[in-house]
Amino acid sequence: MTISAVGFDLDETLAIPTRDRTAILAEAIDLTDAPPVTREQYLEAHGQNLTADSRVPIFRDLFEETQHSDPEHVAATYRRLIGEALEPLSGVESSLRRLRTEYQIGLLTNGPRRAQRDKLKRLSWTDLFDVTLITGELEAGKPDAEAFEALIERLETQPANTVFVGDDVQADIEGAAAAGLVPIQVLYPEGPPPSNVAKSTIMREELPSSLFNLLSEL
Numbered sequence: 506m507t508i509s510a511v512g513f514d515l516d517e518t519l520a521i522p523t524r525d526r527t528a529i530l531a532e533a534i535d536l537t538d539a540p541p542v543t544r545e546q547y548l549e550a551h552g553q554n555l556t557a558d559s560r561v562p563i564f565r566d567l568f569e570e571t572q573h574s575d576p577e578h579v580a581a582t583y584r585r586l587i588g589e590a591l592e593p594l595s596g597v598e599s600s601l602r603r604l605r606t607e608y609q610i611g612l613l614t615n616g617p618r619r620a621q622r623d624k625l626k627r628l629s630w631t632d633l634f635d636v637t638l639i640t641g642e643l644e645a646g647k648p649d650a651e652a653f654e655a656l657i658e659r660l661e662t663q664p665a666n667t668v669f670v671g672d673d674v675q676a677d678i679e680g681a682a683a684a685g686l687v688p689i690q691v692l693y694p695e696g697p698p699p700s701n702v703a704k705s706t707i708m709r710e711e712l713p714s715s716l717f718n719l720l721s722e723l
């Protein structure tokens with residue numbers, strides 16, 4: 506198999522929150538005196554708003570039946586706290602730069618445009634990839650094939666020659682497989698178990714040192 510390009514998921518794959526997201530959400534709610542929201546409720550609303558420009562529609566949906574009228578403030582606070590808590594996977598930047606000398610590399614991340622652009626800016630990763638796609642700027646989010654097709658089109662590659670590396674079984678692995686890409690699942694303690702549609706799996710902390718060899722063995 507000749508691999509010419511590698512696409513990556515961002516959250517929990519290349520960049521890791523150093524604080525639990527449930528705690529970050531609770532702090533954002535607390536700081537803004539907003540009504541309580543569970544992580545499950547948040548994820549459900551997030552899933553309904555994958556192509557949104559910001560998290561405002563997510564919080565607007567969540568607060569629809571309450572008197573809380575400032576989803577903008579909650580969204581901005583949550584964005585700041587998430588951004589402050591996000592750290593690059595150790596060694597990943599030099600690994601990606603090396604990878605880029607032999608492959609086209611792309612980022613395809615689910616989420617609102619402002620939230621994800623803000624993360625990339627804080628990580629100083631705005632120029633790290635040949636192609637950076639945020640589903641908030643697209644017509645559809647992962648696992649929709651349209652999202653992967655947008656990546657393929659921008660990378661100017663073919664699905665069968667493109668690996669996609671991610672941690673989320675449904676969004677990244679099943680989505681990439683259905684779109685004809687070659688999925689590699691990143692595993693980490695407390696993360697999802699291996700998917701049987703993954704072409705290969707890799708432990709997250711080994712990604713920077715081992716991905717290059719893994720690609721040559723596909």
Ligand SMILES: [Mg+2]
Binds near residue numbers: 516518671672673
């Ligand atoms: Mg992820």
